[in-house]
Amino acid sequence: IWIHNDAQLRNFILNTHENTVYGLDFEASGPGVIEKDIAEMFLFIATYAPMFSPERLKQALCFLSYATDLGINNHVFFTCIQDIWNGIGKRRNYSNNVKIPDNLLQRAHDILLGR
Numbered sequence: 001i002w003i004h005n006d007a008q009l010r011n012f013i014l015n016t017h018e019n020t021v022y023g024l025d026f027e028a029s030g031p032g033v034i035e036k037d038i039a040e041m042f043l044f045i046a047t048y049a050p051m052f053s054p055e056r057l058k059q060a061l062c063f064l065s066y067a068t069d070l071g072i073n074n075h076v077f078f079t080c081i082q083d084i085w086n087g088i089g090k091r092r093n094y095s096n097n098v099k100i101p102d103n104l105l106q107r108a109h110d111i112l113l114g115r
């Protein structure tokens with residue numbers, strides 16, 4: 001499957017009048033697994049300022065609940081989450097004590113399992 005490979009909010013435009021999303025900046029696109037793009041967007045939503053605020057967590061989980069229609073593999077998704085989180089941490093110079101909240105990961109797991 002062909003994926004975006006840079007699934008950040010700044011690379012998408014939402015047209016609420018037409019209920020349509022347009023992608024931009026496809027220079028990094030290529031073959032991959034859809035779980036990577038979903039995991040990347042999920043984490044970017046959760047970590048934009050204010051990082052891991054209740055509103056950001058709610059938005060990330062809402063996005064994930066819509067994305068479940070794409071047939072996401074739970075194991076692949078969480079493997080991607082860890083890889084992407086490591087990359088975000090390096091780019092943003094997070095110390096090792098900055099972690100993804102356990103409640104966010106648990107809720108994501110529940111959503112992917114249809115709970």
